[in-house]
Amino acid sequence: xxxxxxxxxxxxxxxxxxxxxxxxxxxxxxxxxxxxxxxxxxxxxxxxxxxxxxxxxxxxxxxxxxxxxxxxxxxxxxxxxxxxxxxxxxxxxxxxxxxxxxxxxxxxxxxxxxxxxxxxxxxxxxxxxxxxxxxxxxxxxxxx
Amino acid sequence: xxxxxxxxxxxxxxxxxxxxxxxxxxxxxxxxxxxxxxxxxxxxxxxxxxxxxxxxxxxxxxxxxxxxxxxxxxxxxxxxxxxxxxxxxxxxxxxxxxxxxxxxxxxxxxxxxxxxxxxxxxxxxxxxxxxxxxxxxxxxxxxxxxxxxxxxxxxxxxxxxxxxxxxxxxxxxxxxxxxxxxxxxxxxxxxxxxxxxxxxxxxxxxxxxxxxxxxxxxxxxxxxxxxxxxxxxxxxxxxxxxxxxxxxxxxxxxxxxxxxxxxxxxxxxxxxxxxxxxxxxxxxxxxxxxxxxxxxxxxxxxxxxxxxxxxxxxxxxxxxxxxxxxxxxxxxxxxxxxxxxxxxxxxxxxxxxxxxxxxxxxxxxxxxxxxxxxxxxxxxxxxxxxxxxxxxxxxxxxxxxxxxxxxxxxxxxxxxxxxxxxxxxxxxxxxxx
Numbered sequence: 001x002x003x004x005x006x007x008x009x010x011x012x013x014x015x016x017x018x019x020x021x022x023x024x025x026x027x028x029x030x031x032x033x034x035x036x037x038x039x040x041x042x043x044x045x046x047x048x049x050x051x052x053x054x055x056x057x058x059x060x061x062x063x064x065x066x067x068x069x070x071x072x073x074x075x076x077x078x079x080x081x082x083x084x085x086x087x088x089x090x091x092x093x094x095x096x097x098x099x100x101x102x103x104x105x106x107x108x109x110x111x112x113x114x115x116x117x118x119x120x121x122x123x124x125x126x127x128x129x130x131x132x133x134x135x136x137x138x139x140x141x142x143x144x
Numbered sequence: 145x146x147x148x149x150x151x152x153x154x155x156x157x158x159x160x161x162x163x164x165x166x167x168x169x170x171x172x173x174x175x176x177x178x179x180x181x182x183x184x185x186x187x188x189x190x191x192x193x194x195x196x197x198x199x200x201x202x203x204x205x206x207x208x209x210x211x212x213x214x215x216x217x218x219x220x221x222x223x224x225x226x227x228x229x230x231x232x233x234x235x236x237x238x239x240x241x242x243x244x245x246x247x248x249x250x251x252x253x254x255x256x257x258x259x260x261x262x263x264x265x266x267x268x269x270x271x272x273x274x275x276x277x278x279x280x281x282x283x284x285x286x287x288x289x290x291x292x293x294x295x296x297x298x299x300x301x302x303x304x305x306x307x308x309x310x311x312x313x314x315x316x317x318x319x320x321x322x323x324x325x326x327x328x329x330x331x332x333x334x335x336x337x338x339x340x341x342x343x344x345x346x347x348x349x350x351x352x353x354x355x356x357x358x359x360x361x362x363x364x365x366x367x368x369x370x371x372x373x374x375x376x377x378x379x380x381x382x383x384x385x386x387x388x389x390x391x392x393x394x395x396x397x398x399x400x401x402x403x404x405x406x407x408x409x410x411x412x413x414x415x416x417x418x419x420x421x422x423x424x425x426x427x428x429x430x431x432x433x434x435x436x437x438x439x440x441x442x443x444x445x446x447x448x449x450x451x452x453x454x455x456x457x458x459x460x461x462x463x464x465x466x467x468x469x470x471x472x473x474x475x476x477x478x479x480x481x482x483x484x485x486x487x488x489x490x491x492x493x494x495x496x497x498x499x500x501x502x503x504x505x506x507x508x509x510x511x512x513x514x515x516x517x518x519x520x521x522x523x524x525x526x527x528x529x530x531x532x533x534x535x536x537x538x539x540x541x542x543x544x545x546x547x548x549x550x551x552x553x554x555x556x557x558x559x560x561x562x563x564x565x566x567x568x569x570x571x572x573x574x575x576x577x
Contacts, residue, residue, distance in 0.1 A: 010527075012525075012527035014520060014525050014532075014555075014557060015557065016556050016557055016560070042529050044529050044532060044533055046554045046555065047532065047554070047555050047556075049527060049529060049532070051527065068557065068558065068559040068560070069557065070520060070522055070525040070557060070558055071525075072525050072526070072527055074527040103528065119527070
């Protein structure tokens with residue numbers, strides 16, 4: 001199995017925790033015609049990290065760096081969930097049973113069903129385990 | 145070793161002291177007789193020129209403070225007539241009135257000689273192109289360096305401050321080998337050059353930085369030397385002394401203060417007494433050769449120490465350590481003395497954060513609260529919040545160890561802290577008394 005095709009390039013942006021920072025990021029991406037497919041904000045005391053799946057990660061990285069943002073790529077995976085009670089449980093339990101730790105996660109419920117985006121400590125392991133379990137991983141080509 | 149004036153610069157220390165004593169004695173006689181200000185001060189202190197029998201008797205003389213210059217604005221302390229003055233410089237008054245310094249032709253010559261010796265001692269001379277990126281005008285930096293550089297036969301590129309991209313183009317096109325500016329401006333030049341795709345080490349002849357007019361640290365020197373491929377030398381002076389006067393020699397171990405020009409003392413700011421040799425205290429200078437605005441025991445307010453040993457370069461004149469802070473910049477946080485330079489020193493040892501910082505002091509309830517804002521380095525950015533929290537904890541921990549007081553640390557985006565082209569303002573004190 002070619003596991004790499006399931007590895008998705010997420011952009012992570014360091015941001016101070018003050019009004020207007022998300023707008024600055026979103027505006028810059030809009031200007032470059034980069035579409036945001038999913039995103040989340042993690043916040044700590046005084047700062048935060050904006051994480052996003054975009055259709056053109058390289059372009060987004062270049063643009064945000066050029067206006068002074070601290071940007072990094074992070075590898076994540078995306079799994080289809082059943083859009084019904086217990087859907088999240090099935091995925092989470094399977095990863096837990098396989099001793100794979102979820103560092104963080106966010107989800108969206110779109111027209112093609114619910115999607116769980118996962119940052120795990122062992123990406124390749126997780127992809128193999130999830131595939132075997134019968135759950136559907138989403139290829140990175142779906143996003144970009 | 146290359147000396148501008150070997151006879152004086154390598155003079156045995158006993159002879160130097162004898163020379164200083166003679167200069168001091170005649171200075172004191174002259175001011176007692178002709179300066180109402182110093183006459184009154186000496187009377188108040190109950191000291192007469194006849195009481196000066198040895199160089200150490202300088203301790204009997206009254207101090208002079210910056211406030212004396214402000215109180216006597218603009219020229220009440222001057223001892224030269226208007227006809228003999230050839231120039232004024234004016235220092236910006238952050239509190240109240242500015243201070244005015246007047247110069248006779250001899251004063252300008254002494255200043256220029258001091259810098260000619262200094263620039264020679266750090267290896268510059270004919271064939272060098274010195275870019276003077278200090279402000280020209282009322283500020284002493286630009287014109288002072290300008291005349292010093294011309295005196296040693298170097299070529300001056302008088303760019304003054306600002307228009308950084310043009311400065312970098314001229315540096316390349318005219319082959320500047322040295323630049324004189326503030327350390328923060330050189331950092332700014334380095335950043336702008338990187339953005340322009342100019343590698344200062346490969347694409348220019350720049351090999352020497354003459355940096356001063358604001359405090360900087362040994363760690364900043366190491367970083368700048370590695371990053372920009374130059375040797376960075378400390379230059380020192382204040383407008384009251386004439387302007388930038390003294391630099392380090394190639395040994396980079398404190399700036400040489402020429403004994404025939406100035407007599408150095410290190411004073412305990414609280415007691416007004418000289419500290420033990422090698423101890424830190426307030427830099428105090430008597431300018432032995434100054435006509436228009438004489439300075440006896442001028443309390444400069446900079447904290448440092450002096451080393452009287454003969455330098456490895458062969459010069460016999462004392463060396464003064466890099467300035468550690470200002471007597472009046474000292475912050476008192478929960479009763480503990482904190483110098484911004486200590487914060488700077490600490491941050492320089494932490495690779496995860498940048499070289500710019502800002503200290504914000506506030507009062508939360510009855511307690512002082514110190515916040516240190518630092519820029520997260522690009523290479524150290526991690527997507528994981530816990531990694532970032534660890535960096536912040538590391539900075540807080542190191543600061544607490546050095547300062548003995550708790551500081552909160554805020555990680556900010558790279559490039560977001562203010563850069564200044566002149567003197568840095570790194571402390572915001574919001575406490576109201």
